[in-house]
Amino acid sequence: MTALAVLLLLAAGLAWWGARRTRDSADYFAAGHRAGAWLVGIAGTAAAVSAFTFVGGPGMFAAVGAGSLWIILSAPLTGALQCWAVGEPVVELAEKHRVLTIPELVAGRFGGHATRALAAAVVVVGCVASLAVQARAVAVLGEDFLRVPGAAAAIAAMLATTAYTALGGMRASLVADAVQGGVMAGLAVLLAAAALVAAGGPGAAVATLEKARPVLLGSFGAAAPPQAWAWYLLFCVGTCAQPHYLQKFLFLRSRSQLRALPAVLTGALAATLAVWIGVGLAGTALVAQGAVTLGRPDDLAPRTMSLLGPWAVMLAGVAVLAAMMSTAASFLNLAAAAVTRDLQEALGKPALGIPAARVATVVFAVAATAIGVTSERAVVVLGLVGWGFFTAALLPIMTVGLAWPGATARGAVAAMAAGAVVDLVLESARPLLPAGLEPGLAGAAVGMLALVAFSWRAR
């Protein structure tokens, strides 16, 4: 409870600071286009890393071993990939048109109100779903790590995030995200190292698993190779389609800041992912040694932290809160911008101002928290709409669409609609799908075909 009270006080201070420095929409939605590579890189990593990295990742290692690593093995490539594929054209378009949001950028490239409206709808649906899942995650993890009622943890975390996001916009959120990103990276390395020491060191942990559960080792662990390859591709090229990643390119003060960005992104991400590899490997070895018992794979991180001591449980709680808040702040701002700017202008009306965006931020936060805390079924359904949904709907237009002059507005609309629908249909039938058929990738593939076909037809 003390930690949550401190969190709320810090958030109130940041909200006050941000509100005093936010003068116009560019400040509120795009941090004034004044950020450098370090700030954007660390904040971008913080926004990208959710609580899943600290809990779901190690849990996946316990379930499928080295196979889970294929989700993060593309980390060395993704920073440069984002800058090569989308960062450079996004920054150039943003400088030329002074765009503040991703749907506005899509309209700047393709023209037409329909592209902007559909992109805004995709952003709103994906953001609300992701926010509800974040709220639910904090509710569950608050009980495990902070030993407080789940609803109290979710409400306090979302209240703190909403305070500085609504009042200070991305001017405040960017600073908060960067601080949270630094905290997460440091704690991830510390907790991973402590877990490995508890397991007798990396060599001993691997030796334990080789003896007790060799099926978890090897190149793919217990995962089917096609599934592992599909994860690699989804989390590699999928980074080019996540609006909370793309949004950060709009904050850069100049194109030259891109040069150092992959190094910052990759360094911060690699440090944070140490918790997945370290706690996953060490925790699974501790389970094999009988030092930790699991009811389900997701218990691995909380039980391993409990074994390390109260200090580790507390620090892991702080890291999980930081991960959730930094991700939620970006989604809140993106959703508010989509409703108060993009949908308004796509419908031919003037954009609403900052006061309306603040109200929209609060409304999205309340709705997402209510869904996340009260309805497990709704969260399960919304959980389907996440990384894969954004990949399916936005990857074709953000990669080929930004590079190919023949891509048309009609093709872009067809790509977004087809990708989103295919992803949702396949996600709802996921248990029936063969290994390697990832709904997000299949949606992106169909969207890509729609983009090319409708654009050629229009010409």
Place this chain on the structure above:
Amino acid sequence: MRPEKPARAPLAPVLAAGLALALLAAPFVPALFPAVVTVASVAACALAFARRPSRPLLLALVGLAAWLAIALAGAWLLRERPLGGLAWVLVVLYMVPLPVIPWLYWMTFRERRE
């Protein structure tokens, strides 16, 4: 807002459509997967080459393609070896490229589109 016309990338739609079809087929023909992963990952990076072609960028992309193809092939060959397989993916696919790929971006970066 008037639509923006990007730089020429004449092969982009053909390659994208071909990759999309291969990606849809890969779950049913798993042997396709490593090639699809390699080509799709490097092709996404190569979109920069369509906007600002240069010899250093071309060399970087060829190097990336070679590394990824070797890394994925090695992972497949070592899939039955508990220690060798894990070490391969952690060292070759993860740790070695961590400093190298951002450095490649730094070295091939150009201030403005020519």
